[in-house]
Amino acid sequence: MTSRTSTRIAASSHPATAEIKESPLPLPEMWKSQVETQMDDNEKILAWLEIDLDTQLRFTKGVVVLTSRHLLARSEESADWQSLELRPGLKLTRRDHAGVGSLELFDQEGRRALWRYTLQLDVAAGRLIDRFTRQLEFLATGALTPPPAHALCPKCETPLLAGQDECPVCSKEELTPPSTWTLFRLWRFARPYRWQLLAGFLLSLATTAATLVAPYLTMPLMDKVLIPYQNGKPIDTGLVTLYLSGLLGAALLAWVLGWARTYILALVSERIGRDLRTTTYEHLLKLSQEYFGGKRTGDLMARIGSETDRINLFISLHFLDFATDVLMITMTTLILVSINPWLALVTLLPLPVIAFLIHTVREKLRTGFERVDRIWAEVTNVLADTIPGIRVVKAFAQESREAARFRAANQHNLEVNDKVNRVWSLFGPTVTLLTEIGLLIIWAFGIWQISRNDISVGVLTAFLAYIGRFYTRLDSMSRIVSVTQKAAAGAKRIFDILDHVSSVPEPANPVHLPAVTGRIELRNVGFRYGTRSVTRDISLTIEPGEMVGLVGHSGSGKSTMVNLICRFYDVSEGAILIDGVDIRSVPVAEYRKHIGLVLQEPFLFFGTIAENIAYGKPDATREEIVAAARAAHAHEFILRLPHGYDSLVGERGQALSGGERQRISIARALLIDPKILILDEATSSVDTTTEKEIQKALDNLVRGRTTIAIAHRLSTLREANRLVVLDRGSVVEVGSHDELMAREGHYYELYQAQARNVDTENGSEGNEEGEEE
């Protein structure tokens, strides 16, 4: 059913159809004038690399320039140029270790030169080497091999796909900090509710206005009713009734408006919160495996849970409150000034002091709250670490240690909170104190003015009534400082997620592949995780329907290769093609529909067995589910369960054995009927008897599909058409079992090592190779 294609090890052998004009980027001025003194008249600069380390690994700028006849180098600190003439037999290589790249020049006798750089220049170094090699060839043969024909990103050498102008790898690296105006970006979530928010705002405005009526009425009550009565005049009942009903009316109006406002805002608040959470979670799910690898569960849970809550409260309540407070203060000020400008001036005297206080505390509190957030995430992280690993904790009797760890995290949390609270607790009472002092000033100034007959007693009463409300507002306004800071800190953490562009980006101009034959081609694939290059220059073609086994020590790059083929990660170099189409130009979800994955640790979601089998195809009929389970040899054991296909599995559900879980996950893969099947150590967590049953299930699954299988036990790969032996990230051997045994190379060694261990193997371990180290 397959043809045996040999691995293509040769580097990009695609004939260059159109030669791209080669011109190096201009050399920076500081080097250029100096280099020219080192060159002959007809010598040209072909390529250059600005290095940032010297040989002692100190941060020093330097440059390596390739001209048509020499390799010239100089570091910033030395005055002399190092000049090496190009001649046959020279070899320029690069290697890297712990974030430092080394560029070395060798001839037959030994190393001629060594330059160092930080890894960000690695790609540029690769370009220099490529140009160097081709120039040597040119000097030897007189013919210049053209550079690779397909368009490459000028910065990182990633091949650009058809219709792609911007390199997906470079543009994804957003390394600028988020702006401090993060909170305004929340408008995106508030926008759908802008009318409700406006209504809420107007209602709060009206409520405020209604509450301002009452103090105003105290003025005539005092001046026209009470004072005249004290001076011997009878009380005017009509006037009193009028004023009192005015007070009641204002109070009732404020009550109704306040109720409407609170209700509307509460509704909006919940909706914004819902949108924020859903959007963040949906975005999170789309991020690549890489993102989840670098984050801790507890932290992400805290972000989506409590941070969103805090933000939506901010948008719908605190922010609007603040706006109304500002209006309220303006309105009050206007009223006060209209009554008596001098008294108003005195009343407003403490305002700048409070404003200053708010400003100084703001800075302290913001950093404090950011720390509180981080520490809180730390606390949840301890929980998220320990609870899933509870078996290990108990097995090693480390409960007290874990408790101590949690206690320490809590203690840390407490300390940070204490620190913030020290500032924060001082804040409220200080505002109250200022309020009292303000009242005192008004009393003193008011009495003095009354004694001079400048104002009436009524005016002073009104001022005192207003000012009570006025300072309360200032107090609540001061709270905006902390909520704004909290919300801003939360918003930053949310946008950290939302701004994170998936490192497996969706193509700009997607190519749709409704049906595939399952031909997979890896072209010079390399993958780098941080500074460690995990796989290097892998080229392999897998024909439709072929079964390929990946073999190698742990850490040899087998799982990485599978992750790359599944597009959990994107390749750092080279390309992976399915039916001749780069997988990066196919929409991710569409591409994965063609792939069935069976993992070593099958993950079952909480739900029924039927739901778990139909996970990849939720609209599957019962017949399809049963058929898939039958093919996966899961049907019979499912029927033995008390509730059959409706039994609950997953967390706290029916306990299933490893083999049973595995067969359910095989059924899951069978149901979506993928063209490409990936078995990642599918049988290594079970004993040999179970393995045989799973193997039978797998045989059904493999039929007619392109299969890539990873297995520790080489015996399970007997069915494979070809075995690909990986060692430290590169393909070292390809061939059938017999061919590879005959070759007595890497595979032979692996096989022998396992054969020796067969006697001691008790069937439940898969770590034979580890012992060989």
Place this chain on the structure above:
Amino acid sequence: MSLTPDYQLQRNPFGKLIFTGSDGEAKEAVPVRAFPIGAPDEGIALVDPHGHELAWVERLSELPAPLRELIESELASREFMPAIERIVDVSSFATPSTWTVATNRGETKLILKGEEDIRRLPGPALLIADNNGIQYLIRDRYGLDTHSRKILDRFL
């Protein structure tokens, strides 16, 4: 005390260390520290290019001087963990943030992708990984000057 090991080390013209074992077989070797942060001078392995261990050095000081110097020089040329002595400036307190730092290997800029790239080591030390994966060490965060400590505090 000084033990005489049953192997030899030489540097060849290609700049590689060559290990000659008691069986007389010569192989390329690379020294690797087992505890690069916790105990850099204890437990150094000589491994071949395939990662197989050739020899184990319990303590560097136990080796005869020429051998020790050879290993030390090779380690020095392979190890790159600049120690931050001063944080000059940061572009922002929100990550990703560009830090200008003075290290024992000169002044440089590093990009911190997120707070989680700052790893707490036992005691007062911190290990900071930049976006290229270079590890920067802060030996004693309480021993930094006030300005640096203030900046650092915002990220912890």
